[in-house]
Amino acid sequence: MFVNFRRIRRCQCVQLMTTCLVLSVVMVCWEQLDNGVVSHVKSYSYRYLVNRFTYINKSLTIPREQARSFSNFRYLLDHPDKCANKDVLLLLFVKTSPENIERRNAIRSTWGNETYIQNELGVTVKVVFALGALQTKKDEPSWSKRSGVGFQEQLVHEDRLHGDLIQQDFLDSFHNLTLKLILQFHWMHSRCAHARFLMTADDDIFVHMPNLVSYLQDVSSRGISDFWIGRVHRGAPPIRSKDSKYYVPFEMYQWLSYPDYTAGAGYVVSGDVADKIYQATLTLNASIYIDDVFMGICANAIGVSPQEHVYFSGEGKAPYHLCIYDQMMTSHGHVEDIYDLWKAATHPQVKQRTSGLLGRLYCTAVKMSLLCKPYYFNTYPCKAAFL
Numbered sequence: 001m002f003v004n005f006r007r008i009r010r011c012q013c014v015q016l017m018t019t020c021l022v023l024s025v026v027m028v029c030w031e032q033l034d035n036g037v038v039s040h041v042k043s044y045s046y047r048y049l050v051n052r053f054t055y056i057n058k059s060l061t062i063p064r065e066q067a068r069s070f071s072n073f074r075y076l077l078d079h080p081d082k083c084a085n086k087d088v089l090l091l092l093f094v095k096t097s098p099e100n101i102e103r104r105n106a107i108r109s110t111w112g113n114e115t116y117i118q119n120e121l122g123v124t125v126k127v128v129f130a131l132g133a134l135q136t137k138k139d140e141p142s143w144s145k146r147s148g149v150g151f152q153e154q155l156v157h158e159d160r161l162h163g164d165l166i167q168q169d170f171l172d173s174f175h176n177l178t179l180k181l182i183l184q185f186h187w188m189h190s191r192c193a194h195a196r197f198l199m200t201a202d203d204d205i206f207v208h209m210p211n212l213v214s215y216l217q218d219v220s221s222r223g224i225s226d227f228w229i230g231r232v233h234r235g236a237p238p239i240r241s242k243d244s245k246y247y248v249p250f251e252m253y254q255w256l257s258y259p260d261y262t263a264g265a266g267y268v269v270s271g272d273v274a275d276k277i278y279q280a281t282l283t284l285n286a287s288i289y290i291d292d293v294f295m296g297i298c299a300n301a302i303g304v305s306p307q308e309h310v311y312f313s314g315e316g317k318a319p320y321h322l323c324i325y326d327q328m329m330t331s332h333g334h335v336e337d338i339y340d341l342w343k344a345a346t347h348p349q350v351k352q353r354t355s356g357l358l359g360r361l362y363c364t365a366v367k368m369s370l371l372c373k374p375y376y377f378n379t380y381p382c383k384a385a386f387l
């Protein structure tokens with residue numbers, strides 16, 4: 001009896017201790033888990049159940065004179081005749097910063113080469129770079145000081161060679177990205193309003209131009225309007241943690257979730273949407289500095305919603321494989337490898353090896369093994385394997 005009793009006590013004790021241990025581990029982790037889980041549950045409920053995004057539109061509408069302060073910056077570099085007398089299929093803005101000259105040169109000689117696009121694909125695509133200014137001497141990067149040439153003069157020189165920089169005199173910084181977005185829509189409105197599509201892209205992105213062009217030609221021939229495509233974020237909650245790059249204070253955005261928007265890495269809108277977005281920027285408070293979220297707010301105000309395309313990546317990177325190259329549109333995070341990727345992705349072999357019944361079967365198997373993983377892997381979604 002006595003022994004049994006003690007054994008039971010010992011078992012209970014072990015049980016109790018294990019329970020305590022598990023509980024304390026959960027408690028420690030919970031604090032982090034909690035914020036993420038709770039804010040996502042809230043934002044999804046808001047997005048799918050309450051969905052009063054009309055309040056957002058109403059409370060961010062400001063008088064036109066005040067909205068003008070977000071757009072009336074002087075052009076330091078401009079090309080008003082860039083699109084004149086041309087049937088432009090796509091106006092493509094690359095968001096770049098003054099110091100990223102190597103990225104711009106890489107784009108110019110790979111996917112953004114207008115001559116190549118004109119000769120090989122038979123359409124006019126205009127690729128321009130949107131940037132702000134470095135305003136103070138101390139902002140100048142060290143290599144610019146070393147070479148002894150003023151930084152703006154180097155940009156002027158670069159622009160004289162290539163004629164593709166569009167620059168306004170706001171400070172080029174992360175928190176001014178929304179000003180850069182507005183610059184793009186205003187520039188299109190006044191200089192290139194007849195372009196059939198507008199794309200905005202990061203300068204570390206890879207665009208499979210031949211795939212994109214044939215896709216847009218198809219969309220255009222079907223006369224589709226209200227078109228906005230990319231990697232869609234639905235019901236994303238504003239980040240309230242001050243440590244985050246994407247921190248947004250309550251005063252700036254007070255609701256539980258953002259309207260749907262596409263990842264800023266690269267998305268495309270049709271000309272009619274671009275014009276309506278331009279109109280929306282004339283009356284909205286653009287102080288929210290996450291540019292893709294502001295795009296979502298503008299689109300919400302004009303009643304346009306984004307569509308998902310599985311081969312547009314957000315933060316994700318495409319796997320390197322010719323079965324992927326056959327269908328990819330954009331892939332994020334390419335700087336050094338952009339020349340090799342361009343060569344590989346546009347090689348005639350890609351079309352040969354992926355066509356026919358055998359080619360398609362082979363590629364479905366390959367894409368399943370590359371995209372459908374049991375753990376999170378930042379690339380195209382699994383369903384892209386079956387397209």
Ligand SMILES: *[C@@H]1O[C@H](CO)[C@@H](O)[C@H](O)[C@H]1NC(C)=O
Pocket residue numbers: 108109110113114115116119
């Ligand atoms: C763009 O392509 C053309 C023809 O395909 C080529 O001659 C030219 O060198 C390329 N431009 C750059 C900057 O690489």
Ligand SMILES: *[C@@H]1O[C@H](CO)[C@@H](O)[C@H](O)[C@H]1NC(C)=O
Pocket residue numbers: 169170171172173174175176
């Ligand atoms: C944005 O640009 C304006 C105009 O140059 C500047 O006054 C402001 O400080 C910049 N804001 C940020 C957050 O960099």
Ligand SMILES: *[C@@H]1O[C@H](CO)[C@@H](O)[C@H](O)[C@H]1NC(C)=O
Pocket residue numbers: 062066251252253285286287288
């Ligand atoms: C725009 O919103 C900011 C808060 O994000 C606010 O401080 C500012 O006063 C608003 N501007 C106008 C003109 O209402």
Ligand SMILES: *[C@@H]1O[C@H](CO)[C@@H](O)[C@H](O)[C@H]1NC(C)=O
Pocket residue numbers: 054057058061300301302303
């Ligand atoms: C957004 O607000 C503007 C002006 O207040 C209004 O004309 C427009 O219809 C609103 N959009 C939506 C989708 O409610």
